[in-house]
Amino acid sequence: MYRRFLVGLAVLALLALPLAGQQPQGRVALILDIGGRGDLSFNDMGFKGTEEAVRDFGWEMTVTEAVTAADFLPNLRHAARAGVFDLIICVGFLQADALNQVAPEFPDQKFAIIDAVVDQPNVLSIIFEEQEGSALVGALAGMLAAHYGYPYVGIVLGIEIPVLYRFEAGYRFGIDWGLRKYAEVTGEEPNVGLLWVYTGTFSDIAKGKAAAEAQIEKGAVAVYNVAGPLGVGILEAVTEKLEELGREAGPPFMIGVDANQDWMGDGNKVIASMMKRVDVGCYTAIRMVHEGTFEGGRILRMSLANEGVGISRFLDLLDFIDFGVAAGAISAEERPEIAANWAAMRASLPTWIWKAVDELEEKILAGEIVVPKPTTREEMLKVRELYPLVRE
Amino acid sequence: MKRVYDTLRSVAESILAAIIGLVVAGLILKAWGYSPISAYIALFEASFKDLYGFSGALANATPLILTALTFAVAARAGLFNIGAEGQMYLGALAAVAASLFRLPPVLHLLVALAFAGAAGALWALVPSGLRATRGVSEVISTIMFNWISRFLAFWLVANVLVDPYRAEKTITVLPPSRFPTLVRGTDLSYAIFLAVAVALLVYFLLRYTVTGYEMRAAGANPDAARYGGVRSAKVIVLVFLLGGITAGLAGATQSLGRPPSYAVFSGLPKISNLGFDGIGVAMIGRNHPLGIIFAAIFYGGLQSGARVMQLFAGIPLEMVRMVQGVIVLALALPELLRIFRGFRRRRVELGGER
Incomplete structure (x- = not known):
């Protein structure tokens, strides 16, 4: 009964949705650390870069913030299980353990992580000097x-x-x-x-x-x-x-x-x-997937030399x-x-x-x-x- | 007959409260231009659609059952124990400390749990002693002890139990002292059985033992209880020790039973607030051990819902937390009113004296 009720609601909700626009070129899930949006630094930078890439390449984005560190693993798993994201970006070092566990569970899912090296064949690690x-x-x-x-x-x-x-x-x-x-x-x-x-x-x-x-x-x-x-x-x-x-x-x-x-x-x-260009890191990861040059298992090093870090x-x-x-x-x-x-x-x-x-x-x-x-x-x-x- | 009626009444009140909460939160969602229907579908599908989701809700519920018991046992005895948070930190760390030495499987887990329970109880000892002997308000002392515990925990993570190769966390708990995963590919571990067993045990203690009767009597009417031969100092200390043990175990369920990292991180990001959330759970569960089990699963489900509402309904976290807050508040309201009404009645009867 309960299930049928839910299904009914779902159908109603789908009907109520305005007719969707054209199909996006790709989808990215941005998984933020605790603290999330509004820090005017780390997380907002990740959001900024992702937003720019989404605009430039005609993608669609979804943002998820963690309430506690216990959310890291289920946040990632849930996004990966959905199977609709072309790329999942984890913003933050503390999510490394969770990604290390989830990446092998979903070998076909592409991941990127900011600030940590996660040595898995489907993960691009982005670190900064x-x-x-x-x-x-x-x-x-x-x-x-x-x-x-x-x-x-x-x-x-x-x-x-x-x-x-x-x-x-x-x-x-x-x-x-x-x-x-x-x-x-x-x-x-x-x-x-x-x-x-x-x-x-x-x-x-x-x-x-x-x-x-x-x-x-x-x-x-x-x-x-x-x-x-x-x-x-x-x-x-x-x-x-x-x-x-x-x-x-x-x-x-x-x-x-x-x-x-x-x-x-x-x-x-x-x-x-x-300046630590987390935005450039996220943008680059999405660009790589968009252009088909994404390689898992790689480390992207952002330094003074490639303007990944620097003084304002x-x-x-x-x-x-x-x-x-x-x-x-x-x-x-x-x-x-x-x-x-x-x-x-x-x-x-x-x-x-x-x-x-x-x-x-x-x-x-x-x-x-x-x-x-x-x-x-x-x-x-x-x-x-x-x-x-x-x-x- | 009276009990059945009371139970039914409580359940009806909770359902009504939940409906009011959902409607109010829905109106706010609507006012901000989000669809309440897709939001609620996401919220409940997250936990109650399949085994994967339900396992997540149970995993979230595990520590909350235990910290809620800390508050509930004290509330039953007429005390406001806010100390679960700090006791839980030390329990989590004590459980990690058991990995400083090697023991055979099962025994290692039991020793780690004993450490955790002892640490929580120890931390509860001073506030309870102050209350029992000097009449110091347990609300103030437990809140202060939470802070002391928090900074003590920071120090322990960074200096004593620190992982020599990874400064941001403690050593990793050795596999023999971990709770094995119950459902593969989820966060749910066997720790849920511990939490439920402890809740049943507390139920039994409160309902069928003399000590439990004394606790409830002290809560219902402290003067009558004293007149009847109940030693209030003993009751206070017992209530706090019991609460300390369950809070300590709550911490242990996280450091020993929550993948992927079986360790405590600097800043305590994985365990912070479990003690305070427990107070909300206790309220929703009417400070009843069995009610708490259901309340914790519901609360845990709301927490999982936060994820799905963000991922698939496109609702930002702030909005999600608002929705959760309104629902939790609505559900906690009946019990909250009952407690305050009780206090006021007692105050009137005793002429301002508590």
Whole structure:
């Protein structure tokens, strides 16, 4: 009886559906991590790239967010069982175990995963060399602190996972490089330390704010957001400090992550962002399936060299103001003001600092400098030992 | 006869509440331009169409039955135990800790479960002692203990039980101490039998033993119970210990019985909120062990429904959670009203004293 009732309802629902348009060229399921949409960074970037690809190639997309980590496995299985998706993209390292189990269960289903290597013949793994981009913002932060005479630079991280070790290691390396560069250029030996904390969350915005407040109170010139949506809280902490100081623009600053977050806070509170092009990763995966060049078992490495990571620049700022408008965070009318504020903020620093950041980038690209890339806890501990960044 | 009537009345109330909840949520869906019919089809098809879906609902229900019991047992004795969340974290980790050594199959699982139950009970001991001896409100103390437990758990994951090769998680539970999968290709493990057995045990305890009678008497009228020779301190501690054990076991069902990763991750993403969800389940199940089993399966089904509503009805997660929230609230309302009415009556009778 119950079944018949359901079938009846289903038929009714089908009749009620407006006549569908033409058949899509393909279908993609985007399976997001906990936290999901609205983080203005990691997950939204995955959404952005997928949406662009869907538009460009005439595909159709479905988005699923996880409520808890217990959802990862059934989310994936459900999408794969449906058998209607040409590609299933898992956004987030934490889904690796689930994908490792599901991929062999559905050998004909194509998968892609962001931020993890899942060694299965039907999975494309997309990983990022975050340490390279983090070194650039680290160098900037170190020179900023020395330039403004602040005692510390800060970093607020999410959950202690190997992906975040690459951010932390790169940042430490970069700060050290920046401080030495500062000494070389000005002849003064700066005394700058690093304040760092793993908050244990990628979703609790209040924790991000509390952690950033503590660091700013101690005298951090900039706080690097390595915890997705927690950046919203970090920016609040920065903004409140600036209000207290009676200033519009930093210092203190935030350093953005994943997206170009420079537009946040009127364009004069986020000095730069470490861009991690999750959007490009998702777009590329869909393009590969669309063009028939998808190869499972491959690793797609996104680095400085192929612009998969990098420090934010003016060109992508405009693109990401639109991203902010689309997310409802700002309105389109604010665009010129944000761009002007941003230009003024960047111009307030001596040109040689920006040139030094470019120099580091060139040296990494040329292979003259190799940024440490820890994969285990032991290796991370070694990097911390090598670059302790404790104030004397 | 009275019991049959009461049961029927409760069931009728719940059905009415569910209908009201569905209608209200449906109107909101409609107002935002989503089709309530396809949404509800997706919601219920997710769990109640085939074995695969139903297994998912049961897998979700497993820990919820146990954490709901924590709240329900205390509520029966007139106490508000919000501490399942924190006790459950430590139970999950204690069960993992049992994998620091090797034991034969079956025995290993039993030892891990004993660890989990003991950890949960231990964590419940301080709030119950404070309540029993100093009259400290158990609501406040258990909420505070949840936070302590949360950060203790973070620390344990990152420093004590950490996997040397993967810093984001604890060591993986050894296969002999895992719950085997019950239905292949799903999340459902044999842990569901543990949860149901514990619920039946609690039912038996409350209904047919002297201790259970004392617990219920303390809840129904603490002064009369004291007059009748019930030692309220003993009842409080017993209720909390029992709740701690079931909450600890709830954590164990996740670390020992939920694929794919038999471990606890940093940030506790897989187990967070199971304790709080248990309170909702207890409310829907009228704080009755048997009602809780059905309520948990229903609640677990709603959780699976979240996935299918997103995948196939195209409804964003925020909307899905709104729908779930309205339905759960509507279903919990009758019990909630009953509890508050009880409190008020008691307060009036005793002249403001609880």
